[in-house]
Amino acid sequence: MKDLVSRCPIEEVMQIMSGRWPTLLIYYLKQGTKRFSDLRRDNPTISHKMLTLELRKLEDAGIVERTEFEGYPLRVEYDLTSAGLKLVPLLDALGNWWETVEAGPAHASTSPVKLSQK
Amino acid sequence: MKDLVSRCPIEEVMQIMSGRWPTLLIYYLKQGTKRFSDLRRDNPTISHKMLTLELRKLEDAGIVERTEFEGYPLRVEYDLTSAGLKLVPLLDALGNWWETVEAGPAHASTSPVKLSQK
DNA sequence: CAGAATCCCTGCCGATACTG
DNA sequence: CAGTATCGGCAGGGATTCTG
Numbered sequence: 511m512k513d514l515v516s517r518c519p520i521e522e523v524m525q526i527m528s529g530r531w532p533t534l535l536i537y538y539l540k541q542g543t544k545r546f547s548d549l550r551r552d553n554p555t556i557s558h559k560m561l562t563l564e565l566r567k568l569e570d571a572g573i574v575e576r577t578e579f580e581g582y583p584l585r586v587e588y589d590l591t592s593a594g595l596k597l598v599p600l601l602d603a604l605g606n607w608w609e610t611v612e613a614g615p616a617h618a619s620t621s622p623v624k625l626s627q628k
Numbered sequence: 629m630k631d632l633v634s635r636c637p638i639e640e641v642m643q644i645m646s647g648r649w650p651t652l653l654i655y656y657l658k659q660g661t662k663r664f665s666d667l668r669r670d671n672p673t674i675s676h677k678m679l680t681l682e683l684r685k686l687e688d689a690g691i692v693e694r695t696e697f698e699g700y701p702l703r704v705e706y707d708l709t710s711a712g713l714k715l716v717p718l719l720d721a722l723g724n725w726w727e728t729v730e731a732g733p734a735h736a737s738t739s740p741v742k743l744s745q746k
Numbered sequence: 747c748a749g750a751a752t753c754c755c756t757g758c759c760g761a762t763a764c765t766g
Numbered sequence: 767c768a769g770t771a772t773c774g775g776c777a778g779g780g781a782t783t784c785t786g
Contacts, residue, residue, distance in 0.1 A: 663768090665767070676768095676769085680768080680770085700767085701767040702767050702769080703768080
């Protein structure tokens with residue numbers, strides 16, 4: 511998912527939000543200010559590297575704000591920007607929609623979606 | 629992006645919608661019934677294989693409906709399900725939100741998001 | 747503690763060829 | 767025409783090490 515094939519805003523958002531981590535990070539950040547290590551605790555499966563990369567991406571997108579404090583040990587805080595806060599209800603709407611799909615008649619007799627879930 | 633790390637519906641949706649193609653396919657399918665070759669024409673950069681895989685995924689998710697017709701040459705039609713139709717306005721909302729972010733004050737002096745765009 | 751840099755491997759996805 | 771099957775390259779992302 512590198513280049514865009516159209517100049518569609520939806521495609522641009524998906525470029526940001528695609529993947530496992532962006533929505534999760536937003537979910538935890540909406541609980542309030544978090545430090546790097548907090549976010550690591552929140553989801554222990556993300557690697558150190560991915561956390562920094564994803565946070566950087568969200569920061570560049572204007573969704574997350576990064577505040578650095580002087581002194582030792584280093585300390586950085588992350589918050590949702592106002593734009594990021596406005597995003598939250600939209601994601602919730604998506605989640606609600608999905609729950610109706612899962613329970614809906616579309617899969618009356620079949621199992622929902624097959625997701626490899628080790 | 630294989631396994632889920634939480635039982636959050638948002639994460640489940642993203643499992644489906646992540647990547648370059650799902651939103652694009654939905655975008656074209658909302659124009660009405662499409663055949664396999666129509667969708668290939670709509671976005672020429674998707675590979676034969678990916679198109680079938682993505683369509684299958686959306687079908688399993690209950691977003692797209694596949695109708696097969698007997699006879700030669702084979703003929704298959706794709707439509708959005710009612711659930712898929714309900715998804716469209718949500719994606720539009722995301723797109724609109726993004727446009728406000730891009731134009732917003734978050735990047736007053738910096739360039740928007742850096743996307744590799746060859 | 748936050749994160750930059752390096753190495754390395756897995757799995758995604760493209761190309762090609764074949765079936766109904 | 768629509769779809770499977772197989773192979774292979776390459777990039778996404780994990781583990782580790784190093785700096786401020």
